[in-house]
Amino acid sequence: VLGTAPTAFAQDPLHSWNEGSAKAAILDFVDKTTAEDSDDFVAVEDRIAVFDNDGTLWPENPLPFQLIFAIDELKRLAPKHPEWKQDKLLAAALSGDVATLKEDVMGSLKQLLIATHSGITTDQFNQRVEDWMATAKHPRFDRHYTDLVYQPMLEVLVYLRANGYRTFIVSGGGADFMRVWADQTYGIPSEQTIGSIGEVKFEIRDGVPVLIKQAAISFIDDKEGKPVAIHRQVGRRPVVAFGNSDGDKAMLEWTTMARSPSLGVIVHHTDAEREYAYDKSPQSSGKLIEALADAPKRGWVVVDMAKDWNQVFPDENAPSAG
Amino acid sequence: VLGTAPTAFAQDPLHSWNEGSAKAAILDFVDKTTAEDSDDFVAVEDRIAVFDNDGTLWPENPLPFQLIFAIDELKRLAPKHPEWKQDKLLAAALSGDVATLKEDVMGSLKQLLIATHSGITTDQFNQRVEDWMATAKHPRFDRHYTDLVYQPMLEVLVYLRANGYRTFIVSGGGADFMRVWADQTYGIPSEQTIGSIGEVKFEIRDGVPVLIKQAAISFIDDKEGKPVAIHRQVGRRPVVAFGNSDGDKAMLEWTTMARSPSLGVIVHHTDAEREYAYDKSPQSSGKLIEALADAPKRGWVVVDMAKDWNQVFPDENAPSAG
Numbered sequence: 220v221l222g223t224a225p226t227a228f229a230q231d232p233l234h235s236w237n238e239g240s241a242k243a244a245i246l247d248f249v250d251k252t253t254a255e256d257s258d259d260f261v262a263v264e265d266r267i268a269v270f271d272n273d274g275t276l277w278p279e280n281p282l283p284f285q286l287i288f289a290i291d292e293l294k295r296l297a298p299k300h301p302e303w304k305q306d307k308l309l310a311a312a313l314s315g316d317v318a319t320l321k322e323d324v325m326g327s328l329k330q331l332l333i334a335t336h337s338g339i340t341t342d343q344f345n346q347r348v349e350d351w352m353a354t355a356k357h358p359r360f361d362r363h364y365t366d367l368v369y370q371p372m373l374e375v376l377v378y379l380r381a382n383g384y385r386t387f388i389v390s391g392g393g394a395d396f397m398r399v400w401a402d403q404t405y406g407i408p409s410e411q412t413i414g415s416i417g418e419v420k421f422e423i424r425d426g427v428p429v430l431i432k433q434a435a436i437s438f439i440d441d442k443e444g445k446p447v448a449i450h451r452q453v454g455r456r457p458v459v460a461f462g463n464s465d466g467d468k469a470m471l472e473w474t475t476m477a478r479s480p481s482l483g484v485i486v487h488h489t490d491a492e493r494e495y496a497y498d499k500s501p502q503s504s505g506k507l508i509e510a511l512a513d514a515p516k517r518g519w520v521v522v523d524m525a526k527d528w529n530q531v532f533p534d535e536n537a538p539s540a541g
Numbered sequence: 542v543l544g545t546a547p548t549a550f551a552q553d554p555l556h557s558w559n560e561g562s563a564k565a566a567i568l569d570f571v572d573k574t575t576a577e578d579s580d581d582f583v584a585v586e587d588r589i590a591v592f593d594n595d596g597t598l599w600p601e602n603p604l605p606f607q608l609i610f611a612i613d614e615l616k617r618l619a620p621k622h623p624e625w626k627q628d629k630l631l632a633a634a635l636s637g638d639v640a641t642l643k644e645d646v647m648g649s650l651k652q653l654l655i656a657t658h659s660g661i662t663t664d665q666f667n668q669r670v671e672d673w674m675a676t677a678k679h680p681r682f683d684r685h686y687t688d689l690v691y692q693p694m695l696e697v698l699v700y701l702r703a704n705g706y707r708t709f710i711v712s713g714g715g716a717d718f719m720r721v722w723a724d725q726t727y728g729i730p731s732e733q734t735i736g737s738i739g740e741v742k743f744e745i746r747d748g749v750p751v752l753i754k755q756a757a758i759s760f761i762d763d764k765e766g767k768p769v770a771i772h773r774q775v776g777r778r779p780v781v782a783f784g785n786s787d788g789d790k791a792m793l794e795w796t797t798m799a800r801s802p803s804l805g806v807i808v809h810h811t812d813a814e815r816e817y818a819y820d821k822s823p824q825s826s827g828k829l830i831e832a833l834a835d836a837p838k839r840g841w842v843v844v845d846m847a848k849d850w851n852q853v854f855p856d857e858n859a860p861s862a863g
């Protein structure tokens with residue numbers, strides 16, 4: 220792969236995409252927005268593309284990966300915290316009672332975040348994420364989580380950037396969690412990685428300035444929060460948005476409605492064999508009903524993972540996109 | 542100037558800076574952090590430089606310029622809002638009673654922001670800022686406000702970027718206000734312009750998605766809020782910070798303490814003749830006592846505006862930095 224990738228890229232920047240309407244829509248959009256003589260030319264400063272993360276750039280099963288990280292951390296730290304067994308959701312996480320956690324995914328995530336993501340410095344947290352990413356493996360695929368990003372989406376990121384687009388993550392996941400590995404994994408720098416935000420407090424401890432992660436969550440980057448987060452952190456309306464669930468509907472609307480040219484894309488999980496198949500009744504997060512129903516009238520491209528992607532994950536030992 | 546600028550830049554990237562310790566410190570820092578064989582080499586991804594705005598990149602007298610904008614807007618909109626005359630601070634702003642406003646600069650700014658910066662879409666707000674910037678002129682210098690940025694600081698921004706640094710604004714001013722003109726004026730894109738944040742609400746009005754600016758202010762980017770904002774939006778600790786007041790002390794500490802190499806710079810307003818002279822008793826914002834006292838022990842460079850800068854504002858008709 221190392222030897223053939225540059226050639227494959229020169230021949231076809233989206234080589235993991237099968238020929239079809241989805242691939243054609245992406246290629247056509249980039250062509251028409253970057254050709255200076257095109258009516259749809261987009262100035263370089265406006266070439267902003269936003270991507271949901273869980274279910275769009277990498278899987279969200281059997282649970283969102285940040286939740287798996289939190290559960291692993293909870294178990295690692297539990298011997299020092301006997302009080303956690305008194306908390307229903309934390310006890311469920313510790314005993315592997317996934318059914319209870321799935322009853323309230325956002326609530327579980329919040330409890331777990333407070334237990335495992337607060338009371339430490341941002342540097343300590345970064346180290347914990349780094350350690351986990353280097354060791355933990357996905358239960359089904361037996362690969363490190365950062366090796367399970369979608370190869371076709373890595374190609375889209377690289378292709379957009381090669382055409383002057385700035386690529387941003389806009390995810391319900393924690394910004395602090397994603398920034399540890401997003402640069403190396405996706406080639407997206409920390410200031411372009413946007414997510415949910417926990418409070419931090421500035422302190423000087425023994426002459427060393429630190430930011431202490433607090434229990435309070437100050438912003439949840441989901442649903443109508445996504446256009447708000449884009450406004451706060453990007454300050455411009457994107458022209459390209461990729462998502463996979465109803466949590467991305469507002470972001471897709473903000474990017475594409477009453478706006479031309481623009482490109483909205485939904486990654487539809489249709490591939491139980493190579494990945495997972497779900498929409499209206501997902502096993503974990505990723506419910507997709509309204510955005511899928513609106514896709515035809517909004518002109519959103521729906522990617523059929525089973526048909527449109529000839530490869531889902533990068534080859535083992537493939538170089539990273541960063 | 543148009544003809545001579547490129548040559549001047551090639552000869553001396555900081556040509557508006559007089560020879561002296563401040564200029565030497567900036568040049569030395571960039572040299573040592575970008576030479577690959579240097580012990581102080583900084584990887585490109587970590588080359589992050591943050592700049593306060595009011596009093597660091599442009600003046601803050603007779604009032605911070607965003608406050609002047611808000612007062613002008615208040616007057617323009619007042620005929621439709623007779624209720625504003627019942628509010629002490631708004632009445633003071635309308636009657637030109639600057640003394641009352643200065644008694645409570647942050648409070649006045651907040652009241653004025655609510656009256657003039659909310660209840661409209663972000664697009665409408667951007668248009669108002671653009672219209673004002675194109676017409677309003679500074680009462681003393683009789684030039685447009687965006688023409689009153691500091692020429693020596695424009696040179697620092699260009700010089701840092703030419704050496705692989707990403708430049709960010711981290712200001713107490715409103716992000717929405719600055720982003721309208723920061724790109725063209727400073728060459729700093731909207732996602733690198735960080736400031737105080739007002740709430741916005743996503744809505745679809747007659748098929749058009751909009752963000753409505755709300756009265757609530759969700760984040761004030763000042764003092765300990767500056768390292769917090771840098772963490773939220775940049776996600777990495779900077780190695781260069783420029784500020785001019787105690788509001789920048791925490792940002793300077795976060796950037797430089799227990800960290801080498803790093804560069805902290807304070808712009809000290811010592812030039813009443815060409816600009817303004819103030820520190821512990823400023824006419825408007827910009828109180829500088831603690832950060833100046835700490836400068837020697839922290840190794841922060843103090844710029845003496847009168848001695849270190851041979852030019853303060855760009856020549857008339859000079860090209861912009863963007």
Ligand SMILES: [Ca+2]
Nearest residue numbers: 271273274464
């Ligand atoms: Ca998702």
Ligand SMILES: [Ca+2]
Nearest residue numbers: 593595596786
């Ligand atoms: Ca200032």
